[in-house]
Amino acid sequence: MKLAFLIADGMGDYPLKELDGRTPLEVANTPNMDKLAKTGKIGLCRTIPEGMEPGSDIANMAILGFDPSVYHTGRGPIEAAALKAPVDENDIIFRMNLVTVSEFSENGIMIDYSAAHITDKEAKKIISSLKENLEDEAWKIIPGFQYRHLLIRKNGKNTSLENTKINPPHDILDQSIRNDFFQYKNNEPLFDIILRANKILKENFPESKANCIWPWGQGKKLELPDFFKTYGLKGAVISAVDLIKGLGYASNMEVIDIEGATGLVDTNYNGKAEAAIEFLKQKDFVFVHLEGPDECGHAGDIKSKIKAIERFDKYIVGPICNFLESKKGACLICCDHLTPVYKRTHVSDPVPILFINFNASSNKTGQKFSEMNAKKSDLFIEKGEDLIKWILEQIK
Ligand SMILES: [Zn+2]
Known part of the structure; x- marks a missing residue:
């Protein structure tokens, strides 16, 4: 056939x-x-x-x-499969965008879901710096392409992370990030890694349009x-x-x-x-x-x-x-x-x-x-x- x-x-x-x-x-x-x-x-x-x-x-x-x-467990897990990323059954996999926000706060606005279509070259530098400074037992970062990457919470299965609902950044263009900001804030480890990442972006890449990481679409491994x-x-x-x-x-x-x-x-x-x-x-x-x-x-x-x-x-x-x-x-x-x-x-x-x-x-x-x-x-x-x-x- x-x-x-x-x-x-x-x-x-x-x-x-x-x-x-x-x-x-x-x-x-x-x-x-x-x-x-x-x-x-x-x-x-x-x-x-x-x-x-x-x-x-x-x-x-x-x-x-x-x-x-x-x-279907989430967008992140499907993209992890596409990248053949090493993930375990107990991991929670986020799709992670490099984005531009007016500010990462309850008053912030989503300016660009792609950090002005950041180039692969610029993104690679940023992601390797984030990897170097943020990765530990609990968090892994998998580089993808341009503004599209992955953030993995090791052993995050069956935690509140699984049910956190974050808007895809392309769905809230020019809109308030207030709801998502509080969703993040309710998850301390996740909120903490975003704050630390944003600090690195600000200090090491002040010229870049990427001023915030945006983890969303998370779930357990796709099978x-x-x-x-x-x-x-x-x-x-x-x-x-x-x-x-x-x-x-x-x-x-x-x-x-x-x-x-x-x-x-x-x-x-x-x-x-x-x-x-x-x-x-x-x-x-x-x-x-x-x-x-x-x-x-x-x-x-x-x-x-x-x-x-x-x-x-x-x-x-x-x-x-x-x-x-x-x-x-x-x-x-x-x-x-x-x-x-x-x-x-x-x-x-x-x-x-x-x-x-x-x-x-x-x-x-x-x-x-x-x-x-x-x-x-x-x-x-x-x-x-x-x-x-x-x-x-x-x-x-
Ligand atoms: Zn579409």
Whole structure:
């Protein structure tokens, strides 16, 4: 069996008055998806379980067939898996941003979640200084990239640290950090290490935009079932994004790195499609994730979002589906969650899905793949982790 999941992060949207009541997906020129939709099955799938945050980590875990309400422990642990960081079962792993705040106090404002997109070079110096001065029996710092790093509390499991709820810094841009400040303050060891880190930043790096560390998204080590043992498919993930790589490593899939894959609109599309096809020539399943539409959703940029969807159609969907058609394989096209441009953040609505089985006689629906047609369909998959099971039923 040859099966591909093609995920356009944040592609789904709401009707926009700027587009005469249509969505970016409806407006985009997508000849490949249009052709596939005519013979495929359109429907909806709930990728974010009730009560969970609409994050890409949760949604993509569900699409890979693992119930987030069982396996999701936090953003930090997934990124630790991506970095192959040495973590123990009793550790609590935080994602740690280098950020810019107006001041780290109850009156502070979150100015920048990325410390003005700090360069790798500058971040490396800062992180190694923090490591040198702060690491001890209890705390470890794992360097990542740019503003994204990890902070680990050894033996932090079953302490109040596990339940502390800190906002992701990108969700509180230009907003007060008051609530988070008090959350930190209620956890003395955590508060203490932030104060000490901020002092080092101030004294050793007075010119840097990074004036505060921001630990969030914590949890215990990510443990996923083996993808092959669970679904019988030899699989790989292809993405520029750490959290997708983390899901791949944790479920024992192959993780294919593509040179020039940036996660932005100008990512190396051809590289991703070529690698997916090469992998499928040998094995069964490939999960291709494209970040572009989500970035445009966050930027509130309708034009770019349409363009990102068109590129997804042309450079990812087209070549991979041509190959799958020649092999009588199957393909799922969807997004992990909606990132509506006018909200500029994720929402937890069910996502539109398009499934094509090239090995079955087609029932021509003549429909276009759109949010509206997905809603009208009688296909609704209530639990994201059941999507892959439904697909495997279809292609049996
Ligand atoms: Zn996003």
